[in-house]
Amino acid sequence: xxxxxxxxxxxxxxxxxxRLSNTEIxxxxxxxxxxxxxxxxxxxxxxxxxxxxxxxxxxxxxxxELVQSDADLTAFAGIGKGIAGAIREIVQSxxxxxxxxxxxxxxxxxxALSEFPRLDPKRVxxxxxxxxxxxxxxxxxxxxxxxxxxxxxxxLEHHVRQALITSHELLLHDVDDIAAAAEDFLRQRGGAxxxxxxxxxxRRVEVIxxxxxxxxxxxxxxVVDELQRYGGHSELVRADAERATVRLPxxxxxxxxxxxxxxxxxxxxxxxxxxxxxxALEAAGHDLAKLARxxxxxxxxxxxxxxxxxxxxxxxxxxxxxxxxxAEADDLPRLVALTDLRGDLHMHTTASDGAHxxxxxxxxxxxxxxxxxxxxxxxxxxxxAGGLSEEALWGQIRRIDKINEKLDGIRVLKSAEVDIxxxxxxDYPDELLRELDYTxxxxxxxxxLSREQQTERILRAMDNEHxxxxxxxxxxxxxxxxxYQIDLERIIAQAQARRCxxxxxxxxxxxxxxxxxxxxxxxxxxxxxxxxDAHSTRELDFMRCGVDVARRAGLTKKDVxxxxxxxxxxxxxx
DNA sequence: GCCGTTTTCGGCCCGACTGTTTTCAGTCG
Numbered sequence: 001x002x003x004x005x006x007x008x009x010x011x012x013x014x015x016x017x018x019r020l021s022n023t024e025i026x027x028x029x030x031x032x033x034x035x036x037x038x039x040x041x042x043x044x045x046x047x048x049x050x051x052x053x054x055x056x057x058x059x060x061x062x063x064x065e066l067v068q069s070d071a072d073l074t075a076f077a078g079i080g081k082g083i084a085g086a087i088r089e090i091v092q093s094x095x096x097x098x099x100x101x102x103x104x105x106x107x108x109x110x111x112a113l114s115e116f117p118r119l120d121p122k123r124v125x126x127x128x129x130x131x132x133x134x135x136x137x138x139x140x141x142x143x144x145x146x147x148x149x150x151x152x153x154x155x156l157e158h159h160v161r162q163a164l165i166t167s168h169e170l171l172l173h174d175v176d177d178i179a180a181a182a183e184d185f186l187r188q189r190g191g192a193x194x195x196x197x198x199x200x201x202x203r204r205v206e207v208i209x210x211x212x213x214x215x216x217x218x219x220x221x222x223v224v225d226e227l228q229r230y231g232g233h234s235e236l237v238r239a240d241a242e243r244a245t246v247r248l249p250x251x252x253x254x255x256x257x258x259x260x261x262x263x264x265x266x267x268x269x270x271x272x273x274x275x276x277x278x279x280a281l282e283a284a285g286h287d288l289a290k291l292a293r294x295x296x297x298x299x300x301x302x303x304x305x306x307x308x309x310x311x312x313x314x315x316x317x318x319x320x321x322x323x324x325x326x327a328e329a330d331d332l333p334r335l336v337a338l339t340d341l342r343g344d345l346h347m348h349t350t351a352s353d354g355a356h357x358x359x360x361x362x363x364x365x366x367x368x369x370x371x372x373x374x375x376x377x378x379x380x381x382x383x384x385a386g387g388l389s390e391e392a393l394w395g396q397i398r399r400i401d402k403i404n405e406k407l408d409g410i411r412v413l414k415s416a417e418v419d420i421x422x423x424x425x426x427d428y429p430d431e432l433l434r435e436l437d438y439t440x441x442x443x444x445x446x447x448x449l450s451r452e453q454q455t456e457r458i459l460r461a462m463d464n465e466h467x468x469x470x471x472x473x474x475x476x477x478x479x480x481x482x483x484y485q486i487d488l489e490r491i492i493a494q495a496q497a498r499r500c501x502x503x504x505x506x507x508x509x510x511x512x513x514x515x516x517x518x519x520x521x522x523x524x525x526x527x528x529x530x531x532x533d534a535h536s537t538r539e540l541d542f543m544r545c546g547v548d549v550a551r552r553a554g555l556t557k558k559d560v561x562x563x564x565x566x567x568x569x570x571x572x573x574x
Numbered sequence: 575g576c577c578g579t580t581t582t583c584g585g586c587c588c589g590a591c592t593g594t595t596t597t598c599a600g601t602c603g
Contacts, residue, residue: 044586048575080576123599130595153595353587353603378603384589385603417603444602445591475602535603 020064020091021233022056023249028090028099029053029083034114035102038121050117051078056087057249058178060185062232067091109134118163127152127160140164168209168251171478173508173545175201175208175252182254185230186215190223190256194264198271199255203315204548206511207478210245210253214267220244220258227256266291266298269305276320281308284324316551321519333556336530338547340557342565344540345374346417346440346471346503346531351396352377353385355536358396358403358412364537366410372566374413375400376440376471379427381419388416390432397435411566413437413573417471419444424460426467433466438573440503440531442471443484451485458491462498468573469529469561470495472505472512480509488517492524501561503529504553506546507539518553527572529561 033049055078056063066073068091073084090096103111109128112135113121119136128134130152131142139160142148149157170178179197186192192215199212217223224244228236231249238245242258259267270278270292281288286308291298298304305312310327314335317323326332347361348354356364358375365373377396378387388396393416400412417440419427426433426441433439441461449457461467470491474483495501502521505512513521513528521528530546532539550560557563564572 042575045575047586051576074576078576082575126595151595155600156595348603381590382603383591384587384601386587387603442603447602448592533603 018094019062019232020094021249022059022063022231023233025063025087025090025232026053026056026249028096029056029086030117031114032086032096032099032102034117034119034121035099035106035111038106038110038114039102048078048080049083052083052087053117054250055079057231057251058181060181060189060230062229063087064091064232112136116163120159120163123156123159127156136164167479168247168253169207169479170250170252171508172201172204172206172208172548173542175211178248178250178252179211182211182230182248183213185226186213186223186256189229190215190217190226191219192217192223194261196268198257198268199273202272203274203318204552206514206549208252210255211248212255212257212271214257214259214264214271216259216261216264223256227254230254261299262297264298265300265302265304269301272315272318274319277313277318277323278320280320280324284328286310286324314551316548317554319552322554333554335551336547336555336557336560336563338544339369340560340563341370341530341543341547343370343372343374343413343562343569344532344534344543345413345415345438345469345529345562346376346505347373347534347540348377348417349375351386351388351392352382353535358400360537361534361540362403362407362410362412364540368540368543370410372411372413372569374415374438374440376415376417379416379418381421381427382444387419387427390428393428393432394435413570415439417442420457420461422446422449422457424457424463426461426464430464430466433464436466437570438468439466440469440471441467443475447475447484449484451487454484455487455490458486459494462491462494462500467498467500469531470500470502471531472507472510472533473502473517474512474514476510476512476514478509478511483512488520492521492526495521495526496524501526501528503531504546504549506530506532506542506544506549508542508545511545511549513549513553515549515552518549518555522553522555522559527561528555528559531562 029049030053033046036046055076067088073079073087086096113119113124143160148160179201183195186195194216196214198214200208201211224239227244227246228234234246234248236246245253245255248254257267257271278288291307302312311332313323313327344365349358349361362373378385380387380389397414400414404412414436415438416436420441420443421427476483502513504518518528530550532542534540
């Protein structure tokens with residue numbers, strides 16, 4: 001079929017032809033970062049370009065338009081004068097001279113690698129040499145054939161796989177800001193009259209692939225049009241008269257569903273999920289599908305659940321576990337809330353790898369309404385994190401006593417994040433551990449032990465009478481690293497026998513215990529701590545993420561150790 | 575290259591251990 005000549009009716013302005021999306025601009029910045037990395041440039045400079053690229057990808061506004069309207073790009077985090085200039089050059093000329101120069105100076109295979117921002121050029125060149133290949137397509141073939149794993153080991157294989165597959169998942173904590181921006185966008189640019197988040201995000205699932213909103217508007221088509229302009233351009237994945245999905249520049253999907261006032265509650269419930277929850281409702285004889293077919297009004301979720309003869313089930317519990325049975329028995333838990341927390345039992349200070357002093361952490365905690373905090377700096381064997389020597393911990397104990405004399409309204413508890421050594425012994429002698437109010441004991445080494453060995457290691461550690469809380473029980477890092485293998489049921493049984501407990505580590509990439517694990521611990525009757533593991537005053541705000549997990553696990557404030565008052569917690573810890 | 579409750583320079587972890595690709599790169603917080 002012959003090419004059709006461009007229509008003469010169209011706007012002929014050449015500069016308007018190619019409007020770069022934020023994705024394309026960010027891509028140039030990450031490509032540049034890759035080439036700088038290959039050229040052995042200053043790592044901080046490389047990081048700066050990567051960070052700026054992420055910022056560009058996260059913006060709902062079109063950076064192209066921002067440049068054209070002469071907006072100040074340096075107002076955005078991680079974009080200073082230099083990178084703002086680079087972005088302007090990309091938008092105005094379509095390319096970046098520095099990038100072209102660097103490309104011209106490297107071999108074609110290295111230049112090709114720069115298209116894959118997460119591929120480490122050094123490691124790939126190593127693979128190229130050993131396998132006698134020189135292209136990304138060959139690399140992909142070798143990966144698929146299992147040769148990289150077989151010849152070069154699982155770690156390199158993992159690296160290549162991660163780098164070649166574009167990530168379409170984000171941590172819940174990172175999506176919080178994106179969801180807020182998307183909601184604004186839908187109201188202001190889309191003209192939506194009412195917007196409410198649903199889906200996994202509303203159920204507070206720890207990793208998000210798709211962001212869902214239910215919206216109300218008189219005209220859905222302009223919303224769909226506008227969504228495709230999100231971040232300059234967002235690819236339309238699917239759309240019909242009442243539902244549209246785009247892929248945002250940052251990688252995750254955004255789905256918007258139209259609802260009326262009369263059916264708002266039903267639409268919200270259906271968009272919130274999870275499928276397993278609907279399955280559990282159906283299995284218990286609650287015919288949600290019939291309600292959906294009816295002409296009845298369901299303006300709120302309350303009205304939907306009421307029609308099913310049930311109280312409202314909190315979104316965090318809608319996973320098809322025991323929530324429907326508990327709702328039927330009028331036995332839904334009153335889930336723990338952020339305001340129920342009275343303290344935080346795991347944080348670091350400048351004594352090890354934290355950014356703030358004991359006094360600063362205490363002041364910041366007091367501002368958040370806490371009555372106590374526990375300082376749990378790293379122990380001596382964790383050199384990289386500046387773990388405290390025995391002498392240093394003795395000194396910190398004395399210092400905390402002095403600080404407590406001066407503090408008003410908040411008490412600092414003495415603790416340490418004590419390494420569980422390979423043989424299951426703790427990283428400080430008993431006579432020192434005895435001086436602490438409690439301990440957080442964690443594994444920070446030898447993740448590769450077998451399930452049996454790792455479990456034994458923790459069980460042995462719990463034999464120590466000074467063991468109080470198991471820190472980040474599995475060591476997982478979401479989207480980066482699976483945890484080490486443990487037999488949690490045996491460890492829970494030992495915790496019951498030895499009067500130990502667990503924490504939900506609220507660090508957004510840990511969330512460890514997971515909701516499923518926290519549920520098991522709760523069912524065993526253990527009181528679980530929700531701890532931020534904060535390394536700065538700002539990270540005390542991670543508590544919200546831990547509370548999300550606790551709620552998904554069905555925890556009430558009675559199940560949470562640091563919902564106790566100061567006298568109660570002191571008693572519970574002795 | 576960015577940034578500032580250590581603000582216009584000098585920071586932005588980094589240091590010991592692990593384990594096999596057996597000699598240094600990856601990994602822990």
